Amino acid sequence: MASPSRVEVLTLFRSLLRTARDFPDYNIREYTKRRTIDGFRQNKDLSDPSKVTAAFSDGRAQLEVAKRQAVVYSLYAPKVKSVMELKQ
Numbered sequence: 001m002a003s004p005s006r007v008e009v010l011t012l013f014r015s016l017l018r019t020a021r022d023f024p025d026y027n028i029r030e031y032t033k034r035r036t037i038d039g040f041r042q043n044k045d046l047s048d049p050s051k052v053t054a055a056f057s058d059g060r061a062q063l064e065v066a067k068r069q070a071v072v073y074s075l076y077a078p079k080v081k082s083v084m085e086l087k088q
Contacts, residue, residue, distance in 0.1 A: 002053075008056070016063055022074070026085050
């Protein structure tokens with residue numbers, strides 16, 4: 001498999017952040033966003049094509065897991081919102 005292009009990497013990043021918004025629970029939503037951003041920052045200096053490809057495929061696998069988990073969490077959404085989500 002060829003090394004992913006910049007557009008593909010940015011698309012994966014946006015997809016992960018978009019999937020994070022689907023979690024009904026504040027803590028899990030913020031954790032997913034933070035983990036996505038940290039993961040991309042950690043891998044931004046990769047230059048070896050095989051490592052870039054491996055990191056990209058791992059990111060795609062994480063996206064699929066996050067999508068499935070968002071569906072499961074939406075089925076069992078908490079009845080009460082977190083205090084971080086309440087309007088003042």
